[in-house]
Structures are given as C-alpha cells and as structure tokens.
Amino acid sequence: MSHLCIDKVVVRFGGIVALDGVSFEVPEGEIVGLIGPNGAGKTTLFNCLSRLYQVHGGDITYNGRSILSLPPHRMTEIGIGRTFQNLALFHNMTVRDNILAGGHPASRGGFIGNALRLPGSRREERRLHEKADRLMEELDLTAVANEGVGELPFGTRKRLEIARALMSDPKLLLLDEPAGGLNHDEVDELAERIHGLRDERALTVLLVEHHMGLVMRVSDRVVVLSFGRKLAEGTPDEIRQHPEVIEAYLGKAG
Amino acid sequence: MTHLLEVNDLHAYYGPTHVLSGIHFSLNKGGITTILGANGAGKTTTLRALCGMVTTKGQISLDGRRIDGSACEEIVRMGVAHVPEGRGTFAALTTEENLKLGAVTRRDKHGVTQDLEHMYSLFPRLKERRKQQAGTLSGGEQQMLAVARALMLRPNLLLLDEPSFGLAPLIVAELFEILGRINREDGVSMLLVEQNAELALDLASHAYLLETGKVVLSGSAEEIQEHDQVRRTYLGY
Amino acid sequence: MDLFLQLVLSGLATGCIYACLALAVVTIHTTSGQVNFAQGEMAMFSAYIAWSLIDLGLPYWLAFILTLAVSFLGAAMIQIFLLRPMAQASILSHVIVFLGLFTIFNSTAGWIWSFTIKPFPSPFPEGSVMGLIGFHELGVLGVVLVLLAAVYAFLNFTPVGLAMRAAAENPTSARLVGIRVGRMLALGWGLAAVMGAAAGMMIAPVVYLEPNMMAGILLYGFAAAVVGGIDSPAGAVAGGILVGVIENLAGAYLPFIGNELKLSTALLVIVIVLLVKPSGLFGRTAVNRV
Known part of the structure; x- marks a missing residue:
C-alpha cells in the first residue's frame, strides 16, 4: 500500500511563508508531477516529505499515518525514497559503494553481527551486493x-541517485529534477524508465521537474x-491549457 | 570574421580517463556557438578545459594568445566567465556578496555598482534576496545567481553549462532573451551547453555535435537544425 | 565583589590574548582546513624579534609595528615556499610539517637568544585603575580589541576580505571568478601570524620571554577555537574570552584547582561545550538547500 496525503501544510522560514496551506494526494500507483515557478516551494515540500524541514501547520500522512513525528532516517524504512536536485552523492566513493550505502537502512545484519562478521551478516552482505548489481544493470x-x-x-550521476534510492525498496519515490542536463533522446529514455519502474516495481512517484516534455508525458496528474x-491540479492536458498556469509558469513557449 | 577562440587537437583527461580525444573548433568574435551531445560526450569537460579546470593537451588560443596550461584564475582574468555545472554559488555568503565576487577582479568601482543594479533589474528575484545567504535560495534562484555572477565580470567570452537547469520554462525563455540581448548589445561571445537544443540552436549562430570526445558534426545553427540525426536525437521531430 | 570583578577583568585581558591565538588558528583552518600547531611558537619567535628591535634602541610602538610586518611577511613566505609545494600531500604529512615548524622555531629561538628567561617590556605604565585592573591588562584589552576590529573590518568590508572568505568557502568557484586562491592562503597565514605576534608581545611581559612561553597559551587558544566553533571567527573571540574568564574564576574559587589544574579547566570547558553543542558555541552546521 502507498498513499500519500498532504493536508494544508504550512512551512515558514523566519518571516517568509514558503508553503501556505498546500493540500493534495498521491494515490497508489500514480505518477504525480509537481511544477511551479522558481522558489514556489517544490523542493521545500520534498524536504518536508523527507523530514529535513519542520512543518508548522497541517499534516502529512502516509498510508493513513502521520509522518511528522518520525525522524528523517525512518523515511526509507516506511518506504519513501528520494533523489536530490543538485545531487547528494558520496563523492569519494565508487558507484557501487554509493548504491550499497543506499541499501544500508534495509540491511538486516545488525551492528554486532556485522562487526563479528557472523555468517548471517555475510549472507546479508552478499544479498545486498547482488541487489546492487541488478540495479546497476x-x-x-x-x-x-x-x-x-x-x-x-x-x-549518469542522476541515474546513480535513482539506483541508490531504489536500494531500500521504496514504495513511494520522490524524484527532484531527474531530467537535468539530458537531451531529447535521453529524456525519452528516462520517461520510459520511470514508467517501467512504476509498472515493474509497483512504485508510486512524485516528480518535481521543469522539463515540460517529461512532466506532461509521464504524469497521470x-x-x-x-x-x-496550490495554483492548479489536473491532467497534463488540463494543466497545459490552464490560463493561470500559462501566465505564471509556462509562458507562451509551454 | 576573426576568431575569438581557437581550439586545436584538444585532449582532456580525468586521471586515467581520456574524455576529449583531439577536438578542433573555433568561435567567432561576438558569436554564439552551442555544443550538442549526449550525456558523457564531453560537453562539460570542453568548457572546463577552456578555463583550465582539467588537465589538457593541445592548443587553445583566446584572441590569438595561447591559454592552454594557464591557471584557471588567470584565464578568468582575461575575460572568460564560466557558469559551471552545479552552479558553484558561495552558499555561506549573501546573494549580493556572490555578485560582487563576480566582479572581484575589476577595478572600475563605478561600473561594478552600475552592473550590480543592472543585474537586479534583469533578475528582480535576486534583488529581493540580496541580503539572504545564497545557500538558502531555491535551486532556480541559485542558477540565476550563477548566471548573473558570471555577467558581473563583463566577460568577452561566456561559457554556459546548462544555464536553464532548474529554471521554470517562463524564466528560461526570459534568460535566453537576456543572453541574446547581452550578446547583441555588449558583444559578449558565448559558448553554450544546453539540454534544450531548440532554444540553444535558436540563440546560437554555430553548432558542434560532440560524440564520445570527438566533434562529429559542425556548421551553422540552421544547417545543424536541418540535420536528420540532430533532429531525431536532440529536437524530437 | 571586588575580588570577583578583579578576576573577571583580568580574565578578560588574558582571554583576549587567547582570542587572538584562537583567531589565528581559525583563520588558517578556514582558509586551508589545516591546524597550525606551530602558531604559538611563531608568536614566541615574533616576540623575540620585538625584543631584539627594542634592544637595538627602537621605540616600543615602532618595534611593535615592525614586528607585525615582519611576522606577516615571514608567515606568508612559509606558506608560499613550504606549504604550497605540498598542497596535494596528505593530512598526516601536514601535521608532521607543523610539528617540524614547532621544533624549528623553538630551537632556533633558543640558539639565537638562549633559553634563559628574559624580561619583556610593557608599553603601559605600572599600577592599576582603582585596584581593579592593571594598566597593562587594560592596555592589552585595548590593543587586542583594536586589532580584532581591524581584522573584522578587513574581512567584511573590503574586496580582498570578501575574496578571502570566498576562497575559504569554495576554492574552485573562487578561481572561477578570478581569485588567486594561492595568494589568499598566503594572506591568511600572514594575518594569522600578525594576530599571533600581537598575542605574543602582549603576554610576554606577564610570562617572561623564553622559547617555551607559548606552550600553555596555545592550548588555551585551541580550547577557545574549539569552544567557539573552529570555523567561526566571532566564536574564536567569544571562546577565548570565555576560557580566560572561566580559568581565572575557577583558579580562585575552586581551591582544589589552584594554579596546577588551571590548564585542565580549559579542557573541561571544551568537553562540556562539545557535549552540549558539537559544532561549538558559534559553529554553523553548513546551510545548503538540497
């Protein structure tokens, strides 16, 4: 099960209101695109979902349960994974190790078992390595x-972030501008990949993106x-023709 | 037409990895050239090589002067500004300090003050945030800051690595209009790497197509726009 | 009450000296990520240079200014000729070089000026203000505060200061706006040495001139830097003053501490602060939107 509900969320930084009573839902199996002008609060909302920012009003529930009392590291455990707009990878580590680091929260070895290299934890390690290999493939x-x-x-680093997020087997994947720097063909490929992930892994996806080609192609809503x-909500076609959205965000180019 | 930038047999390396294998290209004075290519083709590396950020072999001439092997900061002082991948903002410093740093090598105080106001008029959002730490700006705002900071140098050559990254479509359109204006009015030459090939080819007069570290196609922007493979891969029609 | 006030005021004065050293340590750490263990010995060496200049018959304040200038140049040279070539070396190599510098300054001072204790003049008259604070201590406060204000103004209100902060925060981006990062590092070393030299000349009349005079002081300086937050100039100053005052009060009011355990109080302050606030009192946890 995966059902995210954002209910009248308010976030303030000092005197600035970054989110002012935003509500919407991300039902199981849907791909929802989140767009808006720069500084509209998209990344702020993502940071609330991964519990990096405090919420000052309203509630965020996942599968009916409020996540606001959970610490950030519990987010992966309850099934919420994410990538970052400007990347948050471990720079001095290899691609494989970065992916393996993403599997750490889901690992079952336990600290003592790992330290003593008990057979159980070695089996666990092998399992994680195999999983990382499959994801790299x-x-x-x-x-x-x-x-x-x-x-x-x-x-490539953007793809690596997705692989790392998938290591913890999320049910809900938050993607922050995955199309950055990709050309037309590569964006097409990415769109297929996102659809593939949804279908094969039964993922629910919330996507922040300025590349309208990608958003309009992959999003259900x-x-x-x-x-x-919240300025508007609807199907990609409705949004494309929404006068206020055109004025505030898309421009005539959209 | 004279060349501002001439690149001959340029190779670039990251450790043992050979990223550029002997590329040739040139950039007309006052012109805008765009580099197209897939992820990993070497676009970012080309821009980095031009301003001394990676190990290179081969010749790079700026206005007839060899700059290959020069230190990055010295190349910048010759009037080459770079909007880097990942923006490179000074997160702990304020927006205004970031902008002033763009002009830190300039001696004309009066001009700097003028340009600062000019940037604020081009990017009003930055004016609202002038006293805020740059690290607290939204991603798109930081991108505007990176572009504005580069312009503060009053460069002869502007290297742009994905300037539209993280910007809303409306702002992207505005930004490209601003870039076009700066090119026309101030004669700033530009070398542009941009995911949105349509916008890039509209703005540019020349284009190169890079594949795994080699230039495989070059020509005027119109010619490149008509090229079948470019149309399919980069423009999608 | 008078005793308390007396202790706080003289604590402030020594605290200011710790603050100077702490700021020197913080300056080098923020610009290069390194901790200069030889900062204290360099300060001691500067004090000896001042002593020699005064011995030659120069007026105190002229010797003071000349010493600051010589210290600035000397430290900048060390950065350029010794540390720049080994910029790519490991942290451990740097530690070894700093320990080497420590020994070299210490023994060279002993070789030139001998290890016997020398008195060092104070530019301020003897006596005190209403029995509360000595003229020397008051003078130290004044000199250090002027120096700190000058450093603050330099870093915050001049283009070079801005360039230095930029180079410290993000060397790659700094190069991309044309800042000569290498020179900024040398400048950082020079500034640090100026602050160290001032600390050395201000403390020398109290502890007397000898090659090992700075050992304990540098520890207090480190304590101050860590307490304030190793990357925060304001924190270094606050930390220095705090350590100076606490050390003085603890030495007087907690009889079992006395003079012998004074140094340990500094360490105790570090441990307590770090337990409560790991990044130091003024330390910032890096702000960056993700």
Whole structure:
C-alpha cells in the first residue's frame, strides 16, 4: 500500500511563508508531477516529505499515518525514497559503494553481527551486493561500477541517485529534477524508465521537474505550486491549457 | 570574421580517463556557438578545459594568445566567465556578496555598482534576496545567481553549462532573451551547453555535435537544425 | 565583589590574548582546513624579534609595528615556499610539517637568544585603575580589541576580505571568478601570524620571554577555537574570552584547582561545550538547500 496525503501544510522560514496551506494526494500507483515557478516551494515540500524541514501547520500522512513525528532516517524504512536536485552523492566513493550505502537502512545484519562478521551478516552482505548489481544493470551503470563518482557525467550521476534510492525498496519515490542536463533522446529514455519502474516495481512517484516534455508525458496528474500555494491540479492536458498556469509558469513557449 | 577562440587537437583527461580525444573548433568574435551531445560526450569537460579546470593537451588560443596550461584564475582574468555545472554559488555568503565576487577582479568601482543594479533589474528575484545567504535560495534562484555572477565580470567570452537547469520554462525563455540581448548589445561571445537544443540552436549562430570526445558534426545553427540525426536525437521531430 | 570583578577583568585581558591565538588558528583552518600547531611558537619567535628591535634602541610602538610586518611577511613566505609545494600531500604529512615548524622555531629561538628567561617590556605604565585592573591588562584589552576590529573590518568590508572568505568557502568557484586562491592562503597565514605576534608581545611581559612561553597559551587558544566553533571567527573571540574568564574564576574559587589544574579547566570547558553543542558555541552546521 502507498498513499500519500498532504493536508494544508504550512512551512515558514523566519518571516517568509514558503508553503501556505498546500493540500493534495498521491494515490497508489500514480505518477504525480509537481511544477511551479522558481522558489514556489517544490523542493521545500520534498524536504518536508523527507523530514529535513519542520512543518508548522497541517499534516502529512502516509498510508493513513502521520509522518511528522518520525525522524528523517525512518523515511526509507516506511518506504519513501528520494533523489536530490543538485545531487547528494558520496563523492569519494565508487558507484557501487554509493548504491550499497543506499541499501544500508534495509540491511538486516545488525551492528554486532556485522562487526563479528557472523555468517548471517555475510549472507546479508552478499544479498545486498547482488541487489546492487541488478540495479546497476537495470540503470546502465554496470560499466562504471568501480569508477569514482566525482568525474562522472551529470546524467549518469542522476541515474546513480535513482539506483541508490531504489536500494531500500521504496514504495513511494520522490524524484527532484531527474531530467537535468539530458537531451531529447535521453529524456525519452528516462520517461520510459520511470514508467517501467512504476509498472515493474509497483512504485508510486512524485516528480518535481521543469522539463515540460517529461512532466506532461509521464504524469497521470500534475499539481502546480506558486508562491507557496496550490495554483492548479489536473491532467497534463488540463494543466497545459490552464490560463493561470500559462501566465505564471509556462509562458507562451509551454 | 576573426576568431575569438581557437581550439586545436584538444585532449582532456580525468586521471586515467581520456574524455576529449583531439577536438578542433573555433568561435567567432561576438558569436554564439552551442555544443550538442549526449550525456558523457564531453560537453562539460570542453568548457572546463577552456578555463583550465582539467588537465589538457593541445592548443587553445583566446584572441590569438595561447591559454592552454594557464591557471584557471588567470584565464578568468582575461575575460572568460564560466557558469559551471552545479552552479558553484558561495552558499555561506549573501546573494549580493556572490555578485560582487563576480566582479572581484575589476577595478572600475563605478561600473561594478552600475552592473550590480543592472543585474537586479534583469533578475528582480535576486534583488529581493540580496541580503539572504545564497545557500538558502531555491535551486532556480541559485542558477540565476550563477548566471548573473558570471555577467558581473563583463566577460568577452561566456561559457554556459546548462544555464536553464532548474529554471521554470517562463524564466528560461526570459534568460535566453537576456543572453541574446547581452550578446547583441555588449558583444559578449558565448559558448553554450544546453539540454534544450531548440532554444540553444535558436540563440546560437554555430553548432558542434560532440560524440564520445570527438566533434562529429559542425556548421551553422540552421544547417545543424536541418540535420536528420540532430533532429531525431536532440529536437524530437 | 571586588575580588570577583578583579578576576573577571583580568580574565578578560588574558582571554583576549587567547582570542587572538584562537583567531589565528581559525583563520588558517578556514582558509586551508589545516591546524597550525606551530602558531604559538611563531608568536614566541615574533616576540623575540620585538625584543631584539627594542634592544637595538627602537621605540616600543615602532618595534611593535615592525614586528607585525615582519611576522606577516615571514608567515606568508612559509606558506608560499613550504606549504604550497605540498598542497596535494596528505593530512598526516601536514601535521608532521607543523610539528617540524614547532621544533624549528623553538630551537632556533633558543640558539639565537638562549633559553634563559628574559624580561619583556610593557608599553603601559605600572599600577592599576582603582585596584581593579592593571594598566597593562587594560592596555592589552585595548590593543587586542583594536586589532580584532581591524581584522573584522578587513574581512567584511573590503574586496580582498570578501575574496578571502570566498576562497575559504569554495576554492574552485573562487578561481572561477578570478581569485588567486594561492595568494589568499598566503594572506591568511600572514594575518594569522600578525594576530599571533600581537598575542605574543602582549603576554610576554606577564610570562617572561623564553622559547617555551607559548606552550600553555596555545592550548588555551585551541580550547577557545574549539569552544567557539573552529570555523567561526566571532566564536574564536567569544571562546577565548570565555576560557580566560572561566580559568581565572575557577583558579580562585575552586581551591582544589589552584594554579596546577588551571590548564585542565580549559579542557573541561571544551568537553562540556562539545557535549552540549558539537559544532561549538558559534559553529554553523553548513546551510545548503538540497
């Protein structure tokens, strides 16, 4: 089960109201696109969902249960994974190790078992390695498995972030601008990949993205934020023609 | 037409990895050239190589002067500004301090003050945030800051690595209009790497297509726009 | 009450000296990520240079200014000729070099000026203000505060200061706006040495001049830097003053501490602060939107 409900969420930074009573839902199996002008509060909302920011009003529930009392590291355990807009990878580690680090919260070995290298924890380690190998295969990362992350092309690092997020078997995946720096063909590929992930892994996806081609293609529904409020919500076609969205965000180019 | 930038047989390396294998290209004075290519083709590396951020072999001439092997900061002082991948904002400093740093090598105080106001008029959002730490700006705002900071140098050559990254479509359109204006009015030459190939080819007069570290296609923006493979891969029609 | 006030005021004065050293340590740490263990010995060496200049017959304040200038240049040279070539070396190599510098300054001072204790003049008259604070201590407060204000103004209100902060925060981006990061590092070393030199010359009349005079003081300086937050100049100053005052009060009011355990109080303060606030009193946890 995966059902995210954002209910009249308010976030303030000092005197600035970053989110001002935003409400919407992400039902199981849907891909929801979140768009809006710069500084509208999209990333702020993501940071609330991964419990990096405090919420000052309203509630966020996942499967009927409020997540606001949970610490950030519990988010992966209850099934919420994410990627970051400007990447949050371990730069001095290899691609494989970055992915393995993503599997840590789901590992069952326990600290003592790991320290003593008990058979159980070794089996667990092998399981994680196999899983990382499969994910690298799935996301075309096998060729760079042992390379350091630092000098990899941006698009490759973006894929790596998705692989790392998938290591903890999330039910809900939060993607922050996955199309950054990709050309038309690569965005097409990414769109198929996101659809594939949803279908094969029964994922629910919430996606922040400025690449309208991608958003309109993959989203079942699109939510538009502007100045911390919800401006519109609807199918990609409805949003494309929404006069206020065109004025505040898309422009005539959209 | 004279060349501002001439690149001959340029190789670049990250440790043992050979990223650029002998590329040739040139950039007209006052022109805008865009580099197209897939993820990993070497676009970002090309921009980095031009301003001394990676180990290179080969020749790079700026206005007839060899700059290959020069330190990054010296190349910048010759008027080459770079909007880097990942923005490179000074997170703990304020928006205004970031902008002033863009002009830190300039001696004309009066001009700097003028340009600061000019940037605020181009990007009103930055004016609202002038006293805020840059690290607290939203991703798109930081991108505007990165572009504005580069312009504060009053560069002869502007290297732009995905300037639209993280920007809303409306702002992207505005940004490209601003870039076009700066090119026309101030004669700033630009080398542009941009995911949105349509916008890039509209703005640019010349284009190169990079594949695994080699230039495989070059020509005027119109010619490249008509090229079958480019249309399919980069423009989607 | 008078005793308390007396203790606080003289604690403030020594605290200011710790603050100077702490600020020197923080300056080098923020610009290069390194901890200069030789900062105290360099300060001691500066004090000896001042002594020699005064011995040659120069007026105190001229010797003071000249010493600051020589210290600035010397430290900048050390950065350029010794540390720049080994910029890529490991942290451990740097630690070894700093320990080497420590020994070299210490023994060179002993070789030139001998290890026997020398008195060092104070530029301020003897006596005190209403029995509360000595003129020397008051003078120290004044000199240090002027120096700190100058450093603050330099870092916050001049283009070079801004460039230095930028180079410290993000060297790659700093190069991309044309800042010569190497020079900024040398400048950082020079500034640190100026602050160290002032601390050395201000404390020398109290502890007397000898090659090991700074050992304990540097520990207090480190304590101050860590307490304030190793990357925060304001924290270093506050930490220094705090450590100076606490040390003085604890030495007087907790009889079992006395003079012998004074140094341990500094360490105790570090432990307590770090337990409560790991990044130090003024330390910032990096702000960055993700």
